[in-house]
Amino acid sequence: MSLSQYLIEEQLKLPYATGDFTALMSHLVYAAKIVSREVRKAGLLDHVLGVTSSTNIQGETVMKLDEYADTLITNAMKICGHLCVMASEEHENIIEIPTGYNIGKYTFAFDPLDGSSNIDSNVSIGTIFSIHLRKTQAGKKGTEEDLLQKGSLQRCAGYILYGSSTMMVLTMGNGVVGFTLDPSCGEFLLSNPDIKFPDSGNIYSVNEGNYNFWSDEMKSYIRHIKHLETSSGPKTLRYIGSLVADFHRNLLKGGIFLYPEDAKSEKYPNGKLRMLYEASPMAFIAEQAGGMAVNVKGEKILDLIPGSLHERTTLVTGSRKEVEEFLKFIKK
Ligand code: P6P
Numbered sequence: 417m418s419l420s421q422y423l424i425e426e427q428l429k430l431p432y433a434t435g436d437f438t439a440l441m442s443h444l445v446y447a448a449k450i451v452s453r454e455v456r457k458a459g460l461l462d463h464v465l466g467v468t469s470s471t472n473i474q475g476e477t478v479m480k481l482d483e484y485a486d487t488l489i490t491n492a493m494k495i496c497g498h499l500c501v502m503a504s505e506e507h508e509n510i511i512e513i514p515t516g517y518n519i520g521k522y523t524f525a526f527d528p529l530d531g532s533s534n535i536d537s538n539v540s541i542g543t544i545f546s547i548h549l550r551k552t553q554a555g556k557k558g559t560e561e562d563l564l565q566k567g568s569l570q571r572c573a574g575y576i577l578y579g580s581s582t583m584m585v586l587t588m589g590n591g592v593v594g595f596t597l598d599p600s601c602g603e604f605l606l607s608n609p610d611i612k613f614p615d616s617g618n619i620y621s622v623n624e625g626n627y628n629f630w631s632d633e634m635k636s637y638i639r640h641i642k643h644l645e646t647s648s649g650p651k652t653l654r655y656i657g658s659l660v661a662d663f664h665r666n667l668l669k670g671g672i673f674l675y676p677e678d679a680k681s682e683k684y685p686n687g688k689l690r691m692l693y694e695a696s697p698m699a700f701i702a703e704q705a706g707g708m709a710v711n712v713k714g715e716k717i718l719d720l721i722p723g724s725l726h727e728r729t730t731l732v733t734g735s736r737k738e739v740e741e742f743l744k745f746i747k748k
Contacts, residue, residue: 419445419584419595419604426588437547437571440498440522444545445584445604447492451485451529451543452582452597458535473508473726481535482506485528485543499524500550500558503725505693510560510725518557522571523548525563525693525725531658540579542660546697547572563692563725567718573697575660585611585664587704592667613707616737617670620651621662629678634712637745659689663698663733667705672734672742676712687711687730691722695731702733709733714743 417425423441427433458481470483486506493502494513498520502511505527512518524547531541549571550562574586582597584604594608620641627635641651654671656662662673678684689695699709699717709717712730720729732742 417606419606422593422595422606426590436498436521440493440496440520440524440547441572443492443496444489447489448543448576448582448584448604449597449602450488450492451576452578454484454488455481455529455535455541455578456582472506474505476533482529482532489526489528489543493524496520498522500552500556501560501562502526503560503563503692504528505530505690505726508726510558510563513557515557519555521550521554523550523558523562523565525697527690527693530660530694531656534656534658539656539658540577540661541658542578542664543576544660544694544697545572545574546570546693546700560725564722566721567691567696567699570697570700573700575664575697575701577660577664579661579664583607583664585667585701587701589700589704592701592705611667611705613667613702613705613735614670615706615735617666617672617735618651619654619666619669619671620674620738621653621655621666621671622674622676623655623657624653626676626678629680629683630676631679631712633746634674634676634679637742640745641741659694659698663702666734667701667707670735670738672732672738674732674742675730676732677730684728686728689729689731691717691720691727691729692725695729696720696722698731698733706736707734708736708739710739710743712746714747 423438427438497517499522500520501523503525526545529541548565550558552562572588577583585594592611595604596607597604675689677687695717702709710732
């Protein structure tokens with residue numbers, strides 16, 4: 417079954433479905449195929465490799481492929497006619513949608529190419545997206561208020577992983593499904609009909625290079641999971657530095673991903689990952705797959721409302737038993 421067929425079938429089961437969501441997703445599926453094509457040939461075309469002269473809202477150097485993916489996805493989604501407002505990691509403010517296309521009932525927040533510092537070393541990268549229903553009155557263009565909503569209210573969240581193959585993994589609130597792009601026919605085909613986090617796992621993913629910046633609790637937790645007495649035995653460290661790639665591997669194999677705050681430096685005092693278009697969509701997928709997603713205070717990511725478009729958060733997500741062990745530990 418192709419992704420397009422799947423979306424139609426799923427929407428036909430919903431009495432209130434109007435086809436707007438299916439139409440919206442068809443634009444995203446198109447954009448994903450084009451971004452995948454460009455990522456795959458990036459090494460051959462130096463015009464998409466390397467950095468631009470600009471930096472984004474995060475103060476990070478913008479890679480050319482970042483910019484390309486952002487422009488392509490923005491333009492494809494702007495004209496779908498079912499959005500009222502958009503936000504991207506690459507844009508400081510909300511992305512205005514042209515008049516005539518901007519009174520749709522959905523919002524769209526995305527990270528066009530997460531992990532882009534890995535592009536030049538041919539390491540897996542990903543696009544992350546989050547879709548809400550608008551909050552403000554219909555018939556007018558959307559506002560930032562429409563975007564800043566609780567993660568638990570998302571209508572859809574997903575990621576596109578540009579790895580050894582290109583996959584789209586998404587949830588619409590009734591489980592998690594994965595589709596793999598078949599380049600020979602240009603279709604995303606259903607490859608993982610019901611993805612579930614293994615209940616526990618021996619993989620932990622964290623940038624241990626930041627160890628000296630961590631809180632004492634985080635340091636003792638990491639020391640603890642290295643000892644044999646942990647519930648799921650000795651752990652193995654797997655860390656790519658690309659959220660989508662690290663999350664996806666742990667989703668299939670079981671484990672825990674952590675990005676804590678730098679308690680001892682001003683670099684990331686509230687964590688590095690962005691709530692709206694990284695932590696929140698990944699948390700929706702995690703919980704729909706039977707896993708968990710919290711911040712280092714133990715709050716569920718999906719219960720939180722972003723205070724601003726680019727608000728950062730700490731993130732601990734993965735197999736239920738692993739996150740529960742983390743929570744037990746930090747609460748002691
Ligand atoms: P660090 C990539 O830049 C990113 O936003 C996530 O994809 C990834 O999980 C994290 O940052 C890696 O950060 O500090 O370990 O390089």
